[in-house]
Amino acid sequence: MNPNMLTIALPKGRLGKDAIKRLTQVGIAKDIKESSRKLIFEDPKNNVQIMFVKALDVITYVEKGVADIGVVGRDNLLEERPDVYILKDLGFGVCKFSVAGYEGQSLTPSGRPLRVATKYPGVARAYFAKKKQPIETTYLSGSVELGPLVGISDVIVDIVETGGTLKANGLSVLEDMHDVSAKLIANRAKYRIKNAAIKTLIAYLEKEETL
Amino acid sequence: MKPVIELSDQLNYLKRKQRLLNRYSEIVSHEGYVLYEPDDFETYERFMRINERVEPASMVKVTDNHGDVLILRPDVTTQVIDRLIPKWDGGEPLKLYYDTTVYKHTDGGIAGNRHFGVETIASNRESSDDIIISLATRLLNEGTDDYVFVLGNQRFLNALFSDLNLSQEKLARLKEIITYKNDYELRRFVENESIGEPSRSRLLKLFELEGDLKDVEQASQALNLTSAMQTALNELRRVKDTMNGANTIYDLSLLSEYDYYEGVVFRAYGPESPRAILKGGRYAPLKESDASISAIGFSIDIETLLLGGKSNES
Numbered sequence: 001m002n003p004n005m006l007t008i009a010l011p012k013g014r015l016g017k018d019a020i021k022r023l024t025q026v027g028i029a030k031d032i033k034e035s036s037r038k039l040i041f042e043d044p045k046n047n048v049q050i051m052f053v054k055a056l057d058v059i060t061y062v063e064k065g066v067a068d069i070g071v072v073g074r075d076n077l078l079e080e081r082p083d084v085y086i087l088k089d090l091g092f093g094v095c096k097f098s099v100a101g102y103e104g105q106s107l108t109p110s111g112r113p114l115r116v117a118t119k120y121p122g123v124a125r126a127y128f129a130k131k132k133q134p135i136e137t138t139y140l141s142g143s144v145e146l147g148p149l150v151g152i153s154d155v156i157v158d159i160v161e162t163g164g165t166l167k168a169n170g171l172s173v174l175e176d177m178h179d180v181s182a183k184l185i186a187n188r189a190k191y192r193i194k195n196a197a198i199k200t201l202i203a204y205l206e207k208e209e210t211l
Numbered sequence: 212m213k214p215v216i217e218l219s220d221q222l223n224y225l226k227r228k229q230r231l232l233n234r235y236s237e238i239v240s241h242e243g244y245v246l247y248e249p250d251d252f253e254t255y256e257r258f259m260r261i262n263e264r265v266e267p268a269s270m271v272k273v274t275d276n277h278g279d280v281l282i283l284r285p286d287v288t289t290q291v292i293d294r295l296i297p298k299w300d301g302g303e304p305l306k307l308y309y310d311t312t313v314y315k316h317t318d319g320g321i322a323g324n325r326h327f328g329v330e331t332i333a334s335n336r337e338s339s340d341d342i343i344i345s346l347a348t349r350l351l352n353e354g355t356d357d358y359v360f361v362l363g364n365q366r367f368l369n370a371l372f373s374d375l376n377l378s379q380e381k382l383a384r385l386k387e388i389i390t391y392k393n394d395y396e397l398r399r400f401v402e403n404e405s406i407g408e409p410s411r412s413r414l415l416k417l418f419e420l421e422g423d424l425k426d427v428e429q430a431s432q433a434l435n436l437t438s439a440m441q442t443a444l445n446e447l448r449r450v451k452d453t454m455n456g457a458n459t460i461y462d463l464s465l466l467s468e469y470d471y472y473e474g475v476v477f478r479a480y481g482p483e484s485p486r487a488i489l490k491g492g493r494y495a496p497l498k499e500s501d502a503s504i505s506a507i508g509f510s511i512d513i514e515t516l517l518l519g520g521k522s523n524e525s
Contacts, residue, residue, distance in 0.1 A: 064485050065484070065486075084391075085391060085393075086395075087393075088394065088395065089394075183395075188480075188487070189481070189486055189487065190485075192361055192460060192480040193482050
């Protein structure tokens with residue numbers, strides 16, 4: 001890694017593709033292929049290097065200062081609550097954090113906690129604590145919709161984009177919790193040390209938004 | 212098998228750390244500061260009453276033999292506010308320094324960080340901001356060639372907050388948004404709370420009040436600042452002359468997680484460090500204490516500072 005370059009951590013997958021699209025629109029990272037097996041790319045013309053990592057690891061790399069800035073979904077920020085700056089909403093990766101289950105499912109069962117299956121136990125706990133509703137969370141790392149289908153939970157807490165997967169499994173949104181979209185985050189120390197480069201990048205992105 | 216860290220490297224690091232700490236003690240002792248040895252434990256409940264916005268999960272909790280929940284000290288200033296200021300007779304300024312470890316939970320387990328800090332307690336801001344900031348930069352210069360010093364003023368934010376008449380819960384949410392520099396959420400907050408002018412413009416422009424002092428003054432001109440906000444800017448102007456060429460950024464949205472700050476606040480960052488190498492500011496005693504008492508201090512995170520270091524160091 002070149003410490004003199006602005007290092008950007010991007011998540012692999014769709015969010016990363018959208019991020020690359022936004023960066024190339026402003027003339028950065030034009031030769032980068034997200035599908036390549038290469039993990040670190042350099043754009044010497046713009047003095048930028050980009051690292052592709054797993055979505056959750058974007059937060060770790062930025063918080064630890066390995067990457068100066070990064071692109072991450074608000075879902076992961078709400079779950080991890082990292083000590084970083086959240087500088088900009090990027091306007092893509094838009095979806096919602098929702099509570100979903102069978103139509104008509106009560107969110108306040110009597111005499112016992114609501115059973116919630118989720119990839120985001122922190123978000124679920126914080127949301128229901130505000131509503132004074134006791135819950136029991138089961139962590140699932142994927143296919144969360146299975147929770148109510150196999151009976152290990154009453155509802156799920158997950159990000160919902162179109163609701164297609166829910167519908168295909170006989171479930172529907174019972175309550176919307178939070179808006180989710182991609183955010184530009186920065187390490188607190190690197191924001192100060194590489195302030196000019198970070199602000200220039202943000203200015204490029206904002207200029208492009210107004211076109 | 213070859214060890215991951217050679218013993219000689221480890222010893223060199225320890226020697227470097229000891230040299231720096233000895234030099235720090237020498238400098239502050241010469242300036243009349245007395246070594247303060249803080250208690251290892253704090254009462255959880257009491258600490259949270261003083262510092263409502265500190266993340267409870269970050270604190271290392273233990274129970275005593277009565278079942279009371281204690282925490283391993285997460286900072287030293289809270290102890291100074293809680294245990295020393297109430298005993299101070301208001302005479303000669305109380306000048307203290309400490310060299311101790313503070314604790315918090317991290318993803319990797321419990322982290323203990325060595326902190327070297329100073330605290331000055333005096334009547335009516337007798338101990339001026341510039342003396343302490345000058346001492347802070349002097350100590351930093353002993354340990355590193357390269358850092359950015361960031362200066363803000365909590366007094367500016369307090370004046371801004373007091374005009375908003377928000378509930379405690381909403382104010383806490385606003386402070387959280389500002390701590391993250393989350394411009395998107397700040398705009399939503401202003402819209403949702405229907406905040407009117409001139410507070411609306413002040414909040415929406417808050418993250419632009421950052422840069423060199425001229426930039427900040429220029430950006431703030433259109434914001435119809437109150438006299439308390441102007442006073443906060445004047446305090447920063449006064450401090451500017453003591454910065455002795457240090458690379459300084461002024462940031463009026465700089466906000467600590469600790470609510471006891473009430474005046475100039477500052478941070479320092481190094482290019483090799485993922486977090487601040489120095490944090491400090493002017494703070495007020497507890498509400499029930501004498502309002503004429505004011506204190507100022509800072510602490511240096513020694514291990515974070517040593518991630519960088521002086522280029523000419525052997």
